[in-house]
Amino acid sequence: MNTKSKKFDTIIIGGSYSGLAAGMALGRALKTVLIIDSGKPANAQTPHSHNFLTQDGNTPKGIATIGKQQVEQYENVNFYNGLATNGTKIENGFEITTEAGEKFQATKLIFATGIKDIMPKIEGFAESWGISAIHCPYCHGYEVRNTKTGILGNGEYAYELSKMISNWTKDLTIYTNGKSTLNVEQTKKLSSHNIAIVEKEIKKLDHIEGYIRNIEFIDGTKSPLTALYSPRPFIQHCPIPESLGCELTEEGYIKVNGFQETSVEGIYACGDNTTKMRTVANAVAAGTTAGMSASKKLILEQF
Template sequence: MEQKHFEVIIIGGSYSGLSATMSLGRSLRQVLVIDSGLPCNRQTPHSHNFITQDGEKPAVISAKAKLQVDIYKTVQFYNGLAVKALKTENGFEITTESGAVFTSRKVLFATGVKDLLPEIEGFAACWGISVLHCPYCHGYEVKNEKTAIIANGEMGFEYAKLISNWTKDLRLCTNGKLELTSEQTEILKKNGIQIFEQEIDSFEHNAGYIKNIIFKNGEKVEVKAIYAKPPFEQHCPIPEVLGCDISEQGLLKVDAMQKTNIKSVFASGDCTTQMRSVAIAVSTGSFAGAVINKELIEEDF
């Protein structure tokens, strides 16, 4: 790639990054998108709750988006992993894993998060297929089915309450000693929600579609879907190295304009919000692109 300097470098070329790129490409901005090709939903068969794309395969949505963004001739793509960013007098210097160096005035991180899956045999194989994180994204497809929730304490109680909207055939698996209050326990039982405190050994599944939860005591529970919210970390460590603030939840802190606390550094998509969905990633990316363009105009006018 001959061009080395850009007005904006976007790190992360999935839904949020591509949406921001479209805003900036249509604003005639010189943009470089650096992407390593590992979206967090790459194992998910279908995307939902995104108007005009409901039920489409995630890879199809992103491929179509990239084709549409590629129309804008001021946009370029670099297939690789950004590993380092330095603040310079005039902006930023971004270095990739292969040693390529690019500079820009503004940087947008649309890098998502990395889920830290528990060491339960079968969990990783089912993740995004029948082990789900969001009922708004996938709840309709498993409505009224035998469903389990893996959670405990306050989160387990609230999660069970939420999922009961989609199915009444529900059980809460705490994977260890129950941490609910006696009042919460009674409320769940009153609503017909079974509670299993046994530690989980493995998932019995067929190509990622859950059949049974196997507990360490040998007990087996048949389910068609599981909801879980495993811990996560930032997929890209660069923002924190640059000095960007991280919330208690492990998310990049941004203001209403998608700005981080570091001047000229923006963030959008899953790395900034617990509401992880394609629709929200697209929305925040599109808005971030418009804000970045406006900031460039203000600086140059």
């Protein structure tokens, strides 16, 4: 941290794409900002980022490094390396406490903290997550187009996802990891598109540095595989917004309006913690919106 100040106009918790974008917007509005970041982005092991104009194919770390370097040019934006562990409402704002016990205060808070994916109990899955065990065809589909591809899922969820993924490959199999709950009509429709259904229980994913080679079943058999789509259930990475009273949606995202405002006055949220649109481009856009919205409120309140 490059300042001794403990009070800021805005504290941003989370210093990846969305948090950096919010920091830039606030910095350019001449507001004092503290970005608290623990340095553990959810896409740390993803090799390349796509569908972000001007940065297509760059590494997530490369994009974040450029972003931080640019935000650091604004003297009123400060950085703190550490984990925010608690937040409280105080007069005229909020106080954030870090794991190290330091306390910082601000009029506004922006949470750009992302979500934590819950991994299935399948050996090799976590190591392949974001590399060849993937969640989004718009992020990864082009790179694994026309390859042996699987969907880990069952029932309505797997059926609907198979419609999408069949756009990128015709060599598609649904792995239900147990008895199929697809109905007769769905099964017939999938068969008409040559989409197989495998009901065997899965033991592990054979991979080399995260790139899947085979899917291995409990019975000892294997099937060659290049990519496995499996959008994961998740929890909020940071519990502070909920502890401060921010509403969550039924799906578990932080509820925000079009200005990235949460249900609590003075608190904003942006990026993966607010939407299933998990792309770098979307995170940057949401962060910019949050930063601009918070700065406008500050400007009008300080007039």
